[in-house]
Amino acid sequence: MSEIRPGGDLLRQRRRAAGLSQQQLAAVAGVSVRTVRNLENGSHSTRPFPATIAALGDALRMSLEERAALLDSWNAANSSKSFADLDLRLAVIIDALRASGVANNADYRVLHRTRRIKIGSDRTILWQTEEQLVVANNDGVQRLFMLFPSDPSFDPADMAFSEVESCGLDQRLVQDVLVVEIDLGQPLATGEQRFMSFRADTHRPGPLQSSRGRTLQPQRVVTSGFRRGVDSLVIHVQFDGPRPEKAWTLVRPGPTATDELTPVELDSWGGLTMAGQDLPPATYGLRWEW
Numbered sequence: 405m406s407e408i409r410p411g412g413d414l415l416r417q418r419r420r421a422a423g424l425s426q427q428q429l430a431a432v433a434g435v436s437v438r439t440v441r442n443l444e445n446g447s448h449s450t451r452p453f454p455a456t457i458a459a460l461g462d463a464l465r466m467s468l469e470e471r472a473a474l475l476d477s478w479n480a481a482n483s484s485k486s487f488a489d490l491d492l493r494l495a496v497i498i499d500a501l502r503a504s505g506v507a508n509n510a511d512y513r514v515l516h517r518t519r520r521i522k523i524g525s526d527r528t529i530l531w532q533t534e535e536q537l538v539v540a541n542n543d544g545v546q547r548l549f550m551l552f553p554s555d556p557s558f559d560p561a562d563m564a565f566s567e568v569e570s571c572g573l574d575q576r577l578v579q580d581v582l583v584v585e586i587d588l589g590q591p592l593a594t595g596e597q598r599f600m601s602f603r604a605d606t607h608r609p610g611p612l613q614s615s616r617g618r619t620l621q622p623q624r625v626v627t628s629g630f631r632r633g634v635d636s637l638v639i640h641v642q643f644d645g646p647r648p649e650k651a652w653t654l655v656r657p658g659p660t661a662t663d664e665l666t667p668v669e670l671d672s673w674g675g676l677t678m679a680g681q682d683l684p685p686a687t688y689g690l691r692w693e694w
Contacts, residue, residue: 627689
């Protein structure tokens with residue numbers, strides 16, 4: 405008998421609470437009965453598409469956290485992959501945010517972003533600030549979001565955002581991804597711009613030790629991703645301890661593409677800077693070695 409994974413158990417509970425059979429849920433969500441059955445039983449042998457999770461979540465009015473938990477309905481052979489498959493997790497979270505009224509990438513565009521990062525003597529991030537100017541592509545843009553996934557050098561549970569400019573912030577951890585929702589207060593009209601500025605401090609009990617007991621690795625890369633490109637971008641990294649021996653600017657055209665690395669020198673203050681204008685959709689950043 406297949407083991408019932410937490411996500412499958414949740415799906416079954418929510419379906420029954422709604423008074424739906426598997427056939428009825430499949431019809432409402434627009435998926436096959438087999439898909440519903442396999443997800444509930446934890447025998448889904450292939451990765452579910454984000455649209456499948458979104459359709460089931462919409463049909464059952466599931467929260468962001470509940471939709472993310474559905475990923476755990478894969479069988480034991482795929483359970484480790486579910487935690488490693490970051491693109492799928494982010495897609496599910498983004499779909500859930502959009503369903504709750506958060507603006508999607510087509511509703512606004514980042515015109516300018518400046519990120520400043522301080523690397524401590526333990527070679528991990530101490531704090532970072534971000535300034536960005538956005539423009540609305542449609543009327544009514546009010547809530548935006550930023551996502552910060554976990555990686556070997558970063559535990560999102562340790563990051564605390566603080567408000568710098570006049571907008572509301574709400575942060576929560578969802579399946580090891582920090583979700584930061586930004587409320588602009590007043591909706592933007594088409595073509596209207598808004599400047600935002602934030603600071604995020606990292607809190608942990610000791611060097612290379614996260615608050616959840618995770619052993620961290622030294623930070624070696626920082627990035628910013630833009631699905632619709634960006635007019636101008638500045639990323640600056642300052643080192644409070646050892647300075648890197650080698651460094652590169654980084655461009656990643658797509659999730660599965662190879663990073664394009666270009667050597668870069670330390671500035672007179674011992675920091676690293678990447679700057680560009682009229683950049684196409686991609687991930688941009690800095691990479692270094694000590």
